[in-house]
Amino acid sequence: MMYWYGHDMSGWGYAWMGVGMLVFWAVLIVGIALAVRFAVSDRDRPGRYESPSPQELLAQRFARGEIDENEYTNRLAALRASGVR
Template sequence: MTALTALATHPGPYADGGFHWWFLFFPFGFFLFWVLFFVALRGLVFRRWGGPWGGPGRPGMHRGPGAEQVLAGRFAAGDIDEQEYRARLEVLRASPPTHG
């Protein structure tokens, strides 16, 4: 018997009953790996840089101190007096917040 004849008559991996269920793990596992990879990458981009193109992040994420905090810091440092502080605070609280 030659080697080619032996290979041709070998029953093969499916001789005991056909298709094996565990073979489905490979395509589903591959798909699941890439889905999890891109979900993690998207989360990293939004959390680290604030957005996909450096834009604003999720609602509620703050990039730094608010205008009232900056104004209070200037008042505490003595850059502005109380009258100017109160006037500017009133203007800040009267105007709607802007984004961007």
């Protein structure tokens, strides 16, 4: 007859099992909290878009070739004179 002597967990086995269970639940709870936080974050909401400044729009038009250098400098000077930022 065969006996399975010595194959059960000792006190340390139960201790490590308890620690492992605590780590498992901690990882699970932190993962869910991070997923919820990411889902409700406001970084991708459509109302958060800032439109470019008038100087940036003017520079973009100049870069695309829609206006020449003379018109760019005249309009830029007019914007700066009016105090638009």
